[in-house]
Amino acid sequence: MDNEADIFYRTLPKVELHAHLNGSVSFQTIEKLLSRKPHLNIEHSMTAIGKGQRRTLDECFQVFKVIHQLVDSEEDILMVATDVIKEFAADGVKYLELRSTPREERNTGLTKKKYIETIIKAIQQCKNDGVDIKVRFLVAIDRRNGTEVAIETVKMAEEFMLSSDGLVVGIDLSGDPMVGHGKDLLPALQKAKDCGLKLSLHLSEIPSQREETDLLLNLPPDRIGHGTFLHPDVGGSQSLVEKVLKKKIPLELCLTSNVKGQTVPCYSNHHFKYWYKLGHPCVICTDDKGVFSTDLSQEYQLAASTFGLSHEDIWEHSQQAIDCIFAPDDVKQQLKQKWIDMKPQVFK
Numbered sequence: 001m002d003n004e005a006d007i008f009y010r011t012l013p014k015v016e017l018h019a020h021l022n023g024s025v026s027f028q029t030i031e032k033l034l035s036r037k038p039h040l041n042i043e044h045s046m047t048a049i050g051k052g053q054r055r056t057l058d059e060c061f062q063v064f065k066v067i068h069q070l071v072d073s074e075e076d077i078l079m080v081a082t083d084v085i086k087e088f089a090a091d092g093v094k095y096l097e098l099r100s101t102p103r104e105e106r107n108t109g110l111t112k113k114k115y116i117e118t119i120i121k122a123i124q125q126c127k128n129d130g131v132d133i134k135v136r137f138l139v140a141i142d143r144r145n146g147t148e149v150a151i152e153t154v155k156m157a158e159e160f161m162l163s164s165d166g167l168v169v170g171i172d173l174s175g176d177p178m179v180g181h182g183k184d185l186l187p188a189l190q191k192a193k194d195c196g197l198k199l200s201l202h203l204s205e206i207p208s209q210r211e212e213t214d215l216l217l218n219l220p221p222d223r224i225g226h227g228t229f230l231h232p233d234v235g236g237s238q239s240l241v242e243k244v245l246k247k248k249i250p251l252e253l254c255l256t257s258n259v260k261g262q263t264v265p266c267y268s269n270h271h272f273k274y275w276y277k278l279g280h281p282c283v284i285c286t287d288d289k290g291v292f293s294t295d296l297s298q299e300y301q302l303a304a305s306t307f308g309l310s311h312e313d314i315w316e317h318s319q320q321a322i323d324c325i326f327a328p329d330d331v332k333q334q335l336k337q338k339w340i341d342m343k344p345q346v347f348k
């Protein structure tokens with residue numbers, strides 16, 4: 001969907017909980033990166049999936065590799081993170097949890113620690129500039145990197161949780177679902193949980209992960225990314241669904257990403273319908289707004305038009321997302337007040 005969303009969806013205050021930093025880089029920011037690095041011979045068509053286009057999930061992961069070539073220094077990360085935060089704010093997002101995988105780059109001297117520090121700096125700069133959005137950060141574990149890197153990442157995340165004035169709140173488990181196995185990451189994830197980091201785990205993004213999902217649900221995670229193949233109609237199982245329901249684990253759902261990445265055949269078959277009908281907490285998110293050429297307002301509008309939701313339904317949906325955030329209760333209260341204050345203006 002590459003259309004402009006209606007004014008209602010733009011003014012609607014929104015919560016974004018599933019946004020990978022390097023997947024969220026806009027056309028405009030890519031333009032700036034391309035001009036910084038002309039020697040790489042990268043074109044726009046290699047960094048985004050446009051209107052009506054689809055790719056295999058495998059091809060999507062190739063796109064991230066291209067973007068990583070463009071974003072490889074402290075300076076790039078600062079620009080990308082600042083731009084992404086401002087773009088979400090301009091789209092009416094009032095609370096954002098960004099996630100990103102720390103990388104080191106020998107060529108530019110970037111270290112993983114610097115990587116995280118730079119994102120924290122971008123969050124603080126936006127706050128100092130008065131950008132109307134609260135931002136928190138989840139340190140991402142790329143599943144393909146195995147046990148040791150996962151443990152190292154959790155250690156760093158713990159240090160930053162204690163030193164970032166509450167900005168680092170949790171861990172994301174992501175990366176190509178075809179690679180690696182969750183059982184190798186379980187000790188690191190358990191450690192993260194034990195030290196007070198929240199967990200958002202990509203689970204069942206592809207059909208063959210029932211056993212892994214079952215194992216990781218025992219942690220349990222605080223939120224689930226995608227969960228596309230959890231339910232029995234698509235080859236998951238009732239027992240997985242029961243676990244999610246019993247533990248009330250919210251799902252982060254990304255319509256355009258799943259359709260463009262072809263893990264879901266069409267919008268009307270999206271598992272949003274399954275979970276929404278059950279009244280289970282789920283939150284509409286973008287995943288990678290740059291790569292999938294979308295934004296959160298468009299995703300809300302898409303959910304409304306596909307599943308016949310009224311403006312009041314959508315309002316409730318955006319409001320209930322506040323209960324799924326990882327920041328503490330005082331932040332939830334401030335957001336709830338903001339929603340109350342903004343309602344007359346959104347429905348005028």
Ligand code: 6MZ
Nearest residue numbers: 020021022023064099100101142174175176
């Ligand atoms: C799983 C995904 C993803 O971390 O460099 N990522 N992992 N499934 C997805 N569905 C499409 N989309 C993005 O952002 C890019 C990284 O986020 C993860 C992948 O690990 C990708 O390399 P960062 O900011």
